[in-house]
Amino acid sequence: MSAFFQEAVETASLDEIRSLQTDRLKKIVRHVYENNEVSRRRMEQRGVGPDDIRSVEDVRKLPLMDKELLRENYPARLSCRPAGEFIEMHMSSGSTGTPIVMPYTRADLQQWAECMARCYFMAGARPGDPVQITPSFGLFNGGFGMYHGARAAGLFIIPTGAGNTARQIRLARDFGTRVITGVVSYGIRIMEVLQEMAETLPHLKIGVFGAEIFSDSMKRKIASGLGIEAFDIYGMTETGGVGTLGQDCPAHNGIHVWEDHYIVEVLEPKGETPVPDGRQGELVVTSLTREALPVIRFRTGDLTRILSRDKCPCGRTHVRIAPITGRVDDMLIVKGVNFFPKQVEQALMQIPGVGANYQIILEDIDGVQDVTVHVEAEPNVTGFMVEKVLKEALGFSPKGDVFPIGGLPRQEGKAKRVFHKDKDGNLT
Numbered sequence: 001m002s003a004f005f006q007e008a009v010e011t012a013s014l015d016e017i018r019s020l021q022t023d024r025l026k027k028i029v030r031h032v033y034e035n036n037e038v039s040r041r042r043m044e045q046r047g048v049g050p051d052d053i054r055s056v057e058d059v060r061k062l063p064l065m066d067k068e069l070l071r072e073n074y075p076a077r078l079s080c081r082p083a084g085e086f087i088e089m090h091m092s093s094g095s096t097g098t099p100i101v102m103p104y105t106r107a108d109l110q111q112w113a114e115c116m117a118r119c120y121f122m123a124g125a126r127p128g129d130p131v132q133i134t135p136s137f138g139l140f141n142g143g144f145g146m147y148h149g150a151r152a153a154g155l156f157i158i159p160t161g162a163g164n165t166a167r168q169i170r171l172a173r174d175f176g177t178r179v180i181t182g183v184v185s186y187g188i189r190i191m192e193v194l195q196e197m198a199e200t201l202p203h204l205k206i207g208v209f210g211a212e213i214f215s216d217s218m219k220r221k222i223a224s225g226l227g228i229e230a231f232d233i234y235g236m237t238e239t240g241g242v243g244t245l246g247q248d249c250p251a252h253n254g255i256h257v258w259e260d261h262y263i264v265e266v267l268e269p270k271g272e273t274p275v276p277d278g279r280q281g282e283l284v285v286t287s288l289t290r291e292a293l294p295v296i297r298f299r300t301g302d303l304t305r306i307l308s309r310d311k312c313p314c315g316r317t318h319v320r321i322a323p324i325t326g327r328v329d330d331m332l333i334v335k336g337v338n339f340f341p342k343q344v345e346q347a348l349m350q351i352p353g354v355g356a357n358y359q360i361i362l363e364d365i366d367g368v369q370d371v372t373v374h375v376e377a378e379p380n381v382t383g384f385m386v387e388k389v390l391k392e393a394l395g396f397s398p399k400g401d402v403f404p405i406g407g408l409p410r411q412e413g414k415a416k417r418v419f420h421k422d423k424d425g426n427l428t
């Protein structure tokens with residue numbers, strides 16, 4: 001069987017992709033302009049309309065949008081279709097009050113399933129393969145997106161949802177799960193429980209994980225701990241959910257973004273100036289094929305860079321971006337040093353005997369930011385070893401505290417890694 005779900009489009013030439021993007025951009029801008037008042041007004045304020053869009057590059061003429069705009073227009077005032085056409089919705093709550101809602105028409109659901117099915121195929125899943133879907137089935141898009149995609153890819157779905165890891169392992173063993181999907185920290189959880197139970201899952205070959213920072217050393221740890229090939233899947237509520245923005249392929253050299261469905265730009269964080277290929281910036285995304293709420297130049301808040309626009313050894317031609325470094329607002333500044341939580345993860349995971357759970361704790365001591373890293377590890381790992389590795393990686397030395405494996409709290413869903421400690425010692 002072919003290694004591709006949709007070979008013609010996944011391997012289309014650069015010219016073909018550009019011409020498809022141009023056609024689709026013209027259409028989607030007209031669609032949004034004609035069917036949504038808020039968006040039309042925003043375009044008019046910028047002095048641009050559908051007739052000004054003649055090529056992909058003209059995307060730059062359009063106004064940028066952010067999460068705030070989506071929140072202000074809760075529940076669905078940015079929709080371009082009447083609510084009677086919605087057949088599903090998902091929502092992300094984030095840390096501040098008003099949630100962001102993404103409504104789906106029938107066509108939107110199909111688009112999502114197609115993107116997600118491509119990701120499964122790219123990871124090596126084939127019709128009939130048992131896939132265990134471990135994100136929650138609810139407002140979070142992870143569970144349902146992986147479900148819709150698995151339907152389209154013809155997989156055998158084991159929709160376990162989140163939690164009850166011992167039961168997950170039992171089902172994986174009894175049904176021969178070949179593909180497991182989840183948020184990164186749940187992959188870690190399964191790995192730990194398997195180790196505690198002294199079990200292995202010989203049928204398990206493929207892990208599709210995302211939704212959280214995923215450093216290369218964490219990828220290696222999960223891959224060897226579960227005996228699988230691990231893939232990094234990307235997507236977000238605003239673009240239509242998990243898998244819409246793509247995944248890495250077996251060459252593991254960047255995330256292929258599905259360019260027939262999305263245009264990506266990398267801009268200076270919070271600014272408007274494009275950064276050259278290879279340089280890190282904020283990813284900005286335009287949905288080309290969504291009906292209800294296509295985002296136009298949406299500031300994702302995620303930091304990445306364009307890795308390559310060349311044909312990949314896997315045969316695909318869609319642009320590759322680097323794994324996400326972190327969010328624009330995630331950068332920590334301690335003792336004059338700027339760093340991202342991902343750098344801490346990358347450094348910690350290189351210490352033999354260190355577990356996969358950690359916390360970065362920031363505390364204000366007399367106006368000076370102090371940082372302590374808590375990490376789970378085997379008894380042979382000391383705080384001094386942790387401090388030494390962090391000093392090499394970051395250029396300054398946070399305090400390192402080692403906890404036994406299982407000694408740090410776990411959350412369901414996305415793991416929180418950075419905490420602020422207040423005067424009374426409470427972590428928030």
Ligand code: DLL
Binds near residue numbers: 141234243300
């Ligand atoms: O997290 C979609 C998803 C579910 C992706 C399951 C992968 C697996 P949201 O809850 O809207 O949607 O959060 C989107 O999560 O802007 C990134 O900051 C982060 N994120 C998603 N995938 C990755 C990844 C889902 N592969 C936000 N690596 C995004 C790093 C990721 N961060």
